[in-house]
Amino acid sequence: MTRVTNASRRDTDDLPAVIERVVTLTVNGRPHTLRLDTRVTLLDALRDRLGLTGTKKGCDQGACGACTVHLDGRRVLACLTLAAQAEGRDVTTIEGVSGTDGHPHPVQQAFMEHDGFQCGFCTPGQIMSAMALMAEGRTGSDEEIREFMSGNLCRCGAYPNIVAAIREAAARGGHDARL
Amino acid sequence: MRAFDYVRATDTREAVRLLADDPEASCLAGGTTQLDLMKDGVLQPPRLIDITRLPLHGIERRDESLHVGALVTMEELAADTTVAERLPMVRESLLLGASVQLRNMATIGGNLLQRTRCRYFRDPTVPECNKRAPGSGCAAVQGAARMHAVLGASERCIALHASDLAVALVALDALVHIQGPTGSRTVPLTEFYLTADVSPERETVLEHAELITGVEIPLPPPAARSGYLKVRDRTSYEFALASAAVQLVLDDGTILEARVALGGVGTKPWRAHAAEHLLTGAPATTATFTEAAEATMQDAWTVPGTAFKVPLARRTLVRELQTVSGVTA
Ligand SMILES: Cc1cc2nc3c(=O)[nH]c(=O)nc-3n(C[C@H](O)[C@H](O)[C@H](O)COP(=O)(O)OP(=O)(O)OC[C@H]3O[C@@H](n4cnc5c(N)ncnc54)[C@H](O)[C@@H]3O)c2cc1C
Ligand code: FES
Ligand code: FES
Numbered sequence: 001m002t003r004v005t006n007a008s009r010r011d012t013d014d015l016p017a018v019i020e021r022v023v024t025l026t027v028n029g030r031p032h033t034l035r036l037d038t039r040v041t042l043l044d045a046l047r048d049r050l051g052l053t054g055t056k057k058g059c060d061q062g063a064c065g066a067c068t069v070h071l072d073g074r075r076v077l078a079c080l081t082l083a084a085q086a087e088g089r090d091v092t093t094i095e096g097v098s099g100t101d102g103h104p105h106p107v108q109q110a111f112m113e114h115d116g117f118q119c120g121f122c123t124p125g126q127i128m129s130a131m132a133l134m135a136e137g138r139t140g141s142d143e144e145i146r147e148f149m150s151g152n153l154c155r156c157g158a159y160p161n162i163v164a165a166i167r168e169a170a171a172r173g174g175h176d177a178r179l
Numbered sequence: 180m181r182a183f184d185y186v187r188a189t190d191t192r193e194a195v196r197l198l199a200d201d202p203e204a205s206c207l208a209g210g211t212t213q214l215d216l217m218k219d220g221v222l223q224p225p226r227l228i229d230i231t232r233l234p235l236h237g238i239e240r241r242d243e244s245l246h247v248g249a250l251v252t253m254e255e256l257a258a259d260t261t262v263a264e265r266l267p268m269v270r271e272s273l274l275l276g277a278s279v280q281l282r283n284m285a286t287i288g289g290n291l292l293q294r295t296r297c298r299y300f301r302d303p304t305v306p307e308c309n310k311r312a313p314g315s316g317c318a319a320v321q322g323a324a325r326m327h328a329v330l331g332a333s334e335r336c337i338a339l340h341a342s343d344l345a346v347a348l349v350a351l352d353a354l355v356h357i358q359g360p361t362g363s364r365t366v367p368l369t370e371f372y373l374t375a376d377v378s379p380e381r382e383t384v385l386e387h388a389e390l391i392t393g394v395e396i397p398l399p400p401p402a403a404r405s406g407y408l409k410v411r412d413r414t415s416y417e418f419a420l421a422s423a424a425v426q427l428v429l430d431d432g433t434i435l436e437a438r439v440a441l442g443g444v445g446t447k448p449w450r451a452h453a454a455e456h457l458l459t460g461a462p463a464t465t466a467t468f469t470e471a472a473e474a475t476m477q478d479a480w481t482v483p484g485t486a487f488k489v490p491l492a493r494r495t496l497v498r499e500l501q502t503v504s505g506v507t508a
Contacts, residue, residue, distance in 0.1 A: 076284050077284065080210050085207075
């Protein structure tokens with residue numbers, strides 16, 4: 001995340017190189033108290049500090065959707081959310097969507113059945129987004145699915161199978177699926 | 180990214196005071212512009228004031244206007260029933276912007292204050308940028324321009340204001356409510372933005388330590404019809420090459436009232452007063468629409484990469500006038 005640039009800085013830069021803050025994050029129902037550099041995004045906290053590497057880092061700038069997680073039940077991008085901003089909110093990641101019995105979530109199941117991926121890198125983000133899509137009630141047609149899934153890019157071009165998986169999960173009563 | 184101090188404000192006056200105490204502090208709302216540009220090294224505030232927990236999340240209808248708190252998200256505003264029933268142009272401009280994930284984060288105040296997507300502005304290794312370094316020049320004028328502005332543009336700067344929502348809101352004469360260290364004020368959105376040919380480095384009349392607390396949208400007369408057309412390089416999740424917000428009141432083929440604004444072409448969200456003037460009182464015909472579109476684009480300032488935007492914006496406006504009026508002849 002740190003980049004070296006030639007941008008002008010204050011000559012008298014009296015800020016310390018690192019400013020830390022204690023942040024309590026509730027992820028998949030469990031609280032974690034971490035001491036974090038204020039610059040740490042929710043994405044980096046999940047991956048590097050909590051070992052939850054299911055959430056992917058694609059562009060790290062809000063363009064690809066690979067880092068999609070749910071914050072208080074709404075889909076957001078973890079790469080443009082500071083960890084500190086998620087404090088006091090419920091974070092759900094791909095690791096938290098399967099049933100307590102270990103069975104995959106119906107959307108995960110549908111992605112497997114329809115081969116909704118090739119390399120799999122975008123898949124956790126696609127699944128988090130698709131679950132939210134169903135809760136939002138936006139699975140009325142393939143056109144609607146495509147429009148409201150457009151924030152999740154897939155380099156492998158698995159789009160037709162992704163749409164098919166979502167269509168099927170929705171038809172199976174996905175609207176009531178756990179979010 | 181430069182280290183910064185993070186402070187979460189819980190009260191609007193406290194947030195204003197925290198900003199006033201540090202001339203280099205910035206506020207953080209959804210973060211979709213702010214953090215993005217901090218990652219790029221374009222913005223380097225030593226202190227971020229997180230305003231997302233301030234009590235500015237409400238949407239309230241008062242008589243014939245809608246009061247929208249600055250921290251209402253784009254998705255929340257698009258889902259509002261008054262917006263769905265009375266402000267279709269606003270709803271469309273919201274839902275055609277960014278992605279659902281971004282719209283769940285992005286706030287209305289932040290949307291109005293989003294920064295340009297100009298790639299030279301976003302790259303601090305490029306020395307020439309009159310926005311970042313006043314007086315240094317404009318790399319885009321000589322460089323690869325495409326997603327750039329042609330109205331309010333000059334050799335000083337051609338950076339586009341890329342908001343879709345702001346285009347609909349300037350057409351509707353929305354008001355911006357502002358709170359600062361010395362009190363509150365209200366500014367019409369049409370007077371809120373400055374153009375880059377005048378002041379590339381200063382984009383709005385907002386002063387440091389002033390917060391947008393909300394936006395007030397006057398509701399159109401029930402007889403009005405409106406719509407927002409966005410033309411872009413791909414069908415979804417892309418910024419506009421040209422867009423048009425149109426609201427008309429028609430009576431038996433005559434245009435009684437017209438509100439028009441263009442996006443994707445201006446260094447600010449572009450209210451097309453000249454077009455409105457030509458449309459008002461005129462018959463709703465394609466000839467009238469074309470005349471209005473030509474008048475709007477006549478002051479365009481182009482570079483080779485942006486010349487295509489003049490006919491594109493003209494056609495976009497004619498198309499949307501046809502769609503909203505139902506007149507294609
Ligand atoms: C990939 C991508 C695609 C996008 N596509 C579109 C699109 O198609 N159409 C479109 O319109 N937009 C688009 N956007 C832009 C997006 O809508 C804006 O980034 C967003 O609306 C900014 O809101 P925010 O709450 O995240 O603001 P922030 O990033 O938190 O803040 C933006 C700026 O405003 C200041 N600020 C925020 N709130 C206030 C306030 N209340 N008072 C005073 N100052 C304030 C901040 O200090 C900062 O300088 C896109 C963005 C991305 C990353
Ligand atoms: S990693 Fe967050 S959107 Fe690409
Ligand atoms: S499956 Fe490879 S990026 Fe989507």
